[in-house]
Amino acid sequence: MPIYKTRLQRREEIADGTMAFHLEKPGGFAFKAGQFGDYTLINPVETDAEGNTRGFSLASAPYEDNLMFATRMRDTAFKRVLKTMEIGTEVSLDAPYGSFNLHNNPTVPAVFLTGGIGVTPVRSIVLQAAHDNLPHKIFLFDSNRRPEDAAFLDELMKAQEKNPNYTFVGTMTEMETSDTKWDGETGYITKAMLEKHIGDLTLPIYYLAGPASMVAAMRKTLNEAGVDDDNMRTEEFSGY
Numbered sequence: 001m002p003i004y005k006t007r008l009q010r011r012e013e014i015a016d017g018t019m020a021f022h023l024e025k026p027g028g029f030a031f032k033a034g035q036f037g038d039y040t041l042i043n044p045v046e047t048d049a050e051g052n053t054r055g056f057s058l059a060s061a062p063y064e065d066n067l068m069f070a071t072r073m074r075d076t077a078f079k080r081v082l083k084t085m086e087i088g089t090e091v092s093l094d095a096p097y098g099s100f101n102l103h104n105n106p107t108v109p110a111v112f113l114t115g116g117i118g119v120t121p122v123r124s125i126v127l128q129a130a131h132d133n134l135p136h137k138i139f140l141f142d143s144n145r146r147p148e149d150a151a152f153l154d155e156l157m158k159a160q161e162k163n164p165n166y167t168f169v170g171t172m173t174e175m176e177t178s179d180t181k182w183d184g185e186t187g188y189i190t191k192a193m194l195e196k197h198i199g200d201l202t203l204p205i206y207y208l209a210g211p212a213s214m215v216a217a218m219r220k221t222l223n224e225a226g227v228d229d230d231n232m233r234t235e236e237f238s239g240y
Helices: 077-084 116-131 153-162 191-198 212-224
Strands: 003-015 018-023 036-041 053-057 067-072 090-097 110-115 138-144 166-172 205-210 232-236
Touching (some): 018 077, 036 077, 116 138, 116 205, 116 212, 153 166, 166 191, 205 212
Parallel strands (some): 110 138, 138 166, 205 232
Antiparallel strands (some): 018 067
16 A cells, blocks of 8 residues: 655634544545545654554545545644644555445445444545435434534535435434534434334444444444344444
């Protein structure tokens, strides 16, 4: 896999404690929606035992002109440098990797179950599917504590306007701590919530992305609903 060089173009806060970083797309770089890359800081002003490389989902869609990733901003040397480095700073990119991609058979529905920052690869998939006018029926169940914590919330909701085959179901687990109005689902993703929007739970292929505990809980829920492990694909996000 070639190592690319790219430069930071801009950064923005997209949810409480979560930032998106936009970078140049290197010439000749191509990837599939849902893949990830390893980013390495070059001669950073500080480092720690966790090192200068991190893997991030390519949250941008392949058709978009630039690359983008998003992350929760923990207090580590790597993320302190990310937050403060000058626009135009060069970083190394080792990519693409991963097979968390939309399946080929358009007659089988795709159901994405995400928690927190686990939604990042799904942004790429959802936007690319709309851009390509794919016939796949796509459901995204995105769980967060509050709307303030939900990355890409407005964008993922609005994507339904461009793709009639796509349904977004956001759910919030701690609305009592929120200052934002929310008319969607509340509580954790359950079998009943899935059946309400999908119907027969044994038909789709499921994509689980989020903290390891959330992925394990969703796998257990699906197994108990009669979903075969062969119809589940997972991406665990740790230490974000």
